[in-house]
Structure formats: structure tokens, C-alpha cells
Amino acid sequence: MKDTFKHKGLRQQLVSVIKAKGITNEAVLTAIGKIPRHLFMDSSFLDHAYQDKAFPIAANQTISQPYTVAFQTELMQVKKGDKVLEIGTGSGYQTAVLCELGAKVFSIERQQELFKITSRFLPKLGYRAKKLIFGDGYKGLKEEAPFDSIIVTAGAPFVPKPLLAQLAIGGRLVIPVGEDVQTMTLFVRKGPKEFEKTEFGEFRFVPLLEDKN
Numbered sequence: 001m002k003d004t005f006k007h008k009g010l011r012q013q014l015v016s017v018i019k020a021k022g023i024t025n026e027a028v029l030t031a032i033g034k035i036p037r038h039l040f041m042d043s044s045f046l047d048h049a050y051q052d053k054a055f056p057i058a059a060n061q062t063i064s065q066p067y068t069v070a071f072q073t074e075l076m077q078v079k080k081g082d083k084v085l086e087i088g089t090g091s092g093y094q095t096a097v098l099c100e101l102g103a104k105v106f107s108i109e110r111q112q113e114l115f116k117i118t119s120r121f122l123p124k125l126g127y128r129a130k131k132l133i134f135g136d137g138y139k140g141l142k143e144e145a146p147f148d149s150i151i152v153t154a155g156a157p158f159v160p161k162p163l164l165a166q167l168a169i170g171g172r173l174v175i176p177v178g179e180d181v182q183t184m185t186l187f188v189r190k191g192p193k194e195f196e197k198t199e200f201g202e203f204r205f206v207p208l209l210e211d212k213n
Helices: 005-020 026-034 043-048 066-076 093-100 112-124 161-165
Strands: 083-087 104-109 131-134 147-152 167-177 182-189 195-203
Touching: 005 026, 005 066, 026 066, 026 093, 066 093, 066 147, 066 167, 066 182, 066 195, 083 093, 093 104, 093 112, 104 112, 112 131, 161 167
Parallel strands: 083 104, 083 147, 104 131, 147 167
Antiparallel strands: 167 182, 182 195
């Protein structure tokens, strides 16, 4: 669990790379510059930890590309104290970014193996989500709704209705929608039944799996 000067230097280079790609939110850039991404990956991938690429982790999942994490997080417009729902805890890297921004994070993971690893690992780094849940992300987390923002970190073939229903008025859902290639989509809740939808280019994610356990 070492974080050396070399790692810190590589992180600053990574911040420069994603800044050059158009990320402007200073809080998001600071979080990326602070979180030891190499600790979220298998030690054999250490050299790759600060490249702007996705990499495999346990349970046939991936740790998202830092630019993608930054892009989604910037779209959420997280403020300190915001109640945020994350669908797909994965390695916990995105969770850590949200914690750095001061959000109250509720996160759902449906891969039991990953859930066990990440729920033990995050607190060791000092990142404490309000709740890490093993369950079906398609259903959201009704008992904790409404949320100021919801982020989906896997490709969804469609937009799950429960997630839209669990947004606060003014809340933002950031979700990659599509089968093989996804379109990053933002929904802003304008009223009880009114949503404003904006699309932002194509991304590639592992698929969002329904609860098959």
C-alpha cells in the first residue's frame, strides 16, 4: 500500500493529459491527482496505472479510463454534501473520486467477488461511502432516494426507470446508453415527470448486468 513520489509525479502527468482532453472542473482534477489509482489495480499493472486507459480487474470487469471517470464526474456537478448513487462500484476508484468531492456516496455492485474486495479495500484508504450494497443496480436504491445525482459506470442497453424516479428535482443522471458502443447521456430532472436529455459522444463500457445471482 505504498504511494511514492514517483506515483504522485505520474498522477500529475495524468491530470495534464485529461486536462488537455477538455476536463476543466478543478475539484475533479484535484481528486484524480490525489487518488492512488495504482492501489486499485493488480500489482502487475503498476506501470499502466497512470496511463489514460481502462484495465482489467477481478470478475471480468475493468477499472474505467481516468478520462471517462473525470468526464462522467464533471457532468454530475457534484457539490459537497450531495447525496450520490453509484451503479457499479467496481474497483472503487470512481467511488473514491466522489468521496474526495465530499459526496455522500451510496454504491451498488452486483459482482459478489468485487463487492467483497472493494468493501474491505476502500476504508483502508480512508474512503468511506455511506453504504456499499451488493445488489441489482437496475433497481436503484429506493429507500435512500431522492439523490442529487446518479452515475452508472457500465453500459446500459436502456435507461432503467427506477433510476429516473429516484432523482431529486434538479438531479442529474449520467448514464452510458447502448449495446456495443454507448452514448454518454445526461438526464436532468426538471419536474415530477419532466426530464431534459443531452447526449455527449461515444464511449465503451462493460455491460450493466441485471441481477443474476
